Amino acid sequence: MKIAHISDTHFPQIIKESFDRTIEKINNSDIEFVIHTGDLVDRGYLREYEEAIQSFSKLKKPIIFVPGNHDGKNVGLKLFENLICPLNGVKEGKDYVVIYLNSVIPDMNEGRISNSSFLWLKETLRGHIDKEIKIVCFHHHLVPVPNTGRERNVLFNSGDILDLLLKYGVNLVLNGHKHYPNVYKLEDLVIVNAGTMCSVKTRLGDKNSFNIIEIDDKIKVKTLRFGEIREREYERKKERIYNVNSEKLFRIVQIAGTFIDDSDIFNKKMFLNAFKKISTLNPDFVVHCGDIVNEGLNKNYTLAAKYLKTPIFFVPGPRDINYLGYSLFPKYFDFIETHATKKVAFKFLNSSQYDSNIGVIGRGELDRIKQFSRNPSEFKAIVLHHNLLPIENTREKGLLEDAGDILYELTKLKIDLVLTGHSSHPSARKIENTLVVNANSLSCKRQRSLFGNSFNIIDVYKDFIYVSEIQSLSGSRHVLGIWKRKI
Amino acid sequence: MFLDIEKAKYPIKQFITRGIIGIDKNETMKNACKKMTEFGISSLAVLENEDIIGFLTKKDVIKGIAEGLSVNAKINKITSKNLVFCESSVSIGEALEIMANFQVRHILVKEKEEFIGIFSLKDIIDLQKFNLETQISSD
Numbered sequence: 001m002k003i004a005h006i007s008d009t010h011f012p013q014i015i016k017e018s019f020d021r022t023i024e025k026i027n028n029s030d031i032e033f034v035i036h037t038g039d040l041v042d043r044g045y046l047r048e049y050e051e052a053i054q055s056f057s058k059l060k061k062p063i064i065f066v067p068g069n070h071d072g073k074n075v076g077l078k079l080f081e082n083l084i085c086p087l088n089g090v091k092e093g094k095d096y097v098v099i100y101l102n103s104v105i106p107d108m109n110e111g112r113i114s115n116s117s118f119l120w121l122k123e124t125l126r127g128h129i130d131k132e133i134k135i136v137c138f139h140h141h142l143v144p145v146p147n148t149g150r151e152r153n154v155l156f157n158s159g160d161i162l163d164l165l166l167k168y169g170v171n172l173v174l175n176g177h178k179h180y181p182n183v184y185k186l187e188d189l190v191i192v193n194a195g196t197m198c199s200v201k202t203r204l205g206d207k208n209s210f211n212i213i214e215i216d217d218k219i220k221v222k223t224l225r226f227g228e229i230r231e232r233e234y235e236r237k238k239e240r241i242y243n244v245n246s247e248k249l250f251r252i253v254q255i256a257g258t259f260i261d262d263s264d265i266f267n268k269k270m271f272l273n274a275f276k277k278i279s280t281l282n283p284d285f286v287v288h289c290g291d292i293v294n295e296g297l298n299k300n301y302t303l304a305a306k307y308l309k310t311p312i313f314f315v316p317g318p319r320d321i322n323y324l325g326y327s328l329f330p331k332y333f334d335f336i337e338t339h340a341t342k343k344v345a346f347k348f349l350n351s352s353q354y355d356s357n358i359g360v361i362g363r364g365e366l367d368r369i370k371q372f373s374r375n376p377s378e379f380k381a382i383v384l385h386h387n388l389l390p391i392e393n394t395r396e397k398g399l400l401e402d403a404g405d406i407l408y409e410l411t412k413l414k415i416d417l418v419l420t421g422h423s424s425h426p427s428a429r430k431i432e433n434t435l436v437v438n439a440n441s442l443s444c445k446r447q448r449s450l451f452g453n454s455f456n457i458i459d460v461y462k463d464f465i466y467v468s469e470i471q472s473l474s475g476s477r478h479v480l481g482i483w484k485r486k487i
Numbered sequence: 488m489f490l491d492i493e494k495a496k497y498p499i500k501q502f503i504t505r506g507i508i509g510i511d512k513n514e515t516m517k518n519a520c521k522k523m524t525e526f527g528i529s530s531l532a533v534l535e536n537e538d539i540i541g542f543l544t545k546k547d548v549i550k551g552i553a554e555g556l557s558v559n560a561k562i563n564k565i566t567s568k569n570l571v572f573c574e575s576s577v578s579i580g581e582a583l584e585i586m587a588n589f590q591v592r593h594i595l596v597k598e599k600e601e602f603i604g605i606f607s608l609k610d611i612i613d614l615q616k617f618n619l620e621t622q623i624s625s626d
Contacts, residue, residue: 129498240603483506
């Protein structure tokens with residue numbers, strides 16, 4: 001099947017030439033249907049909707065519209081429903097299903113899939129489980145997009161949505177919103193963001209663009225920026241069988257959120273049990289992804305130094321540097337920037353800011369990451385506290401401010417592994433060739449995993465990476481996943 | 488309640504870890520045990536030229552040893568060759584039914600003619616806690 005993906009037309013602020021050229025290209029192609037991922041109009045006014053309807057009457061292919069945040073301004077969602085199409089819906093073919101849904105919070109730029117829409121999406125996916133190709137569309141972006149400035153408005157519950165889409169084997173997600181075309185493959189899911197088709201609001205002085213997506217054994221995404229075509233192609237099949245005879249290279253124990261304190265928040269029993277277990281696991285490296293102490297106070301650091309005697313690599317979390325932590329952390333723990341052996345090179349990043357939960361890496365550090373990527377070790381890992389990808393069972397508060405650009409660069413540099421420790425929930429997802437693993441809190445009473453406090457072990461074999469979560473209390477093991485390594 | 492009736496209706500693909508750990512058919516029982524411990528699992532797919540030709544569980548190894556086999560015997564001797572599997576779209580309830588019929592604790596999960604994962608009784612225990620929704624409000 002072949003579809004066109006357009007977005008963010010923002011009527012009436014359009015460049016007419018871009019609109020006409022796109023419509024002409026689509027009309028003269030073998031595209032089956034078109035999906036518009038929101039922001040049809042700019043302010044949600046009736047006149048804007050009428051102008052958009054008039055202009056789209058030139059399109060000779062079937063089209064699906066989803067509402068965007070601009071369509072919802074000035075109670076525009078009512079007009080959208082009355083004049084354009086229902087807010088949520090399904091288009092079904094013999095082998096495929098397209099599920100489109102509303103992610104707009106009226107008069108807000110931020111997006112959210114409401115609980116009722118979430119349940120509807122789950123039931124609709126369940127009802128179409130046998131469809132060969134499953135496509136889901138909504139306006140707000142599911143994962144951070146590069147070149148879009150400070151990243152604080154991915155879909156509010158994107159962690160849960162991503163989890164749902166992966167569990168139901170959705171093949172393709174189409175988003176708009178950020179006016180910058182981008183494609184990622186996250187596990188088996190291809191996530192496509194469209195640029196703006198014809199609006200003056202482009203980023204980086206970019207051209208207007210739209211995507212043509214072909215799905216057969218592969219998913220091919222062609223981004224047509226006028227005068228320039230960019231193509232990405234992904235296999236739909238993934239290797240599933242891993243042979244245990246692969247040589248084991250090293251083991252990393254990844255911990256986070258120890259929250260050491262003399263108060264109730266620090267669960268000492270969990271901590272001691274977890275470290276007893278760690279001593280039996282024979283790790284080659286132990287990495288602490290931050291929030292070592294509950295608050296950056298002297299009494300907590302004194303305790304932490306007493307408890308954390310095992311050789312550990314640390315990156316600070318926001319709790320480690322608040323109050324007097326910025327001065328105590330370097331006094332009690334070494335923060336080294338890199339550690340390299342023949343087999344693996346680590347780069348440790350400080351993503352925490354004083355008196356703020358919001359993380360940032362910054363452009364200067366990005367240059368150093370580029371330098372690090374040239375390290376001759378065969379496996380490269382980046383360690384930081386804040387999240388790069390949305391985490392299931394959380395809301396999007398843990399992402400780095402510049403997650404869009406950092407994620408883009410790390411995947412482009414083909415960094416093998418990224419370890420993070422925010423949001424107190426375990427997660428492991430592969431995006432492009434980079435595996436991103438988040439650790440739950442090891443011993444804080446405030447944690448989000450239904451299985452209780454935990455830490456991760458990451459076993460790197462010659463052919464694959466095997467990640468498990470270990471419960472702090474019992475030491476029992478849950479497999480988070482297994483991924484083929486790029487050789 | 489042993490199993491939430493609602494959850495039993497949901498497709499198995501929602502609950503499995505994708506990926507199968509496999510071992511060559513010519514490996515010894517000792518090595519298979521070592522690998523199960525190393526990976527923290529209780530079953531292995533048995534491979535011949537990258538294809539799954541059988542299935543080996545801890546129970547098979549215990550039975551083999553009880554019957555007098557040496558730990559250095561080839562796993563081929565104790566591997567179940569009749570693969571018990573289901574499609575990824577079947578419900579948990581249906582998968583459990585198949586497992587009960589064949590009296591097995593693990594079932595291979597297939598999608599588009601390919602094995603994609605394993606569902607085990609341990610997953611049923613985890614399922615008790617599993618929840619996709621993190622809200623309780625209606626909207």
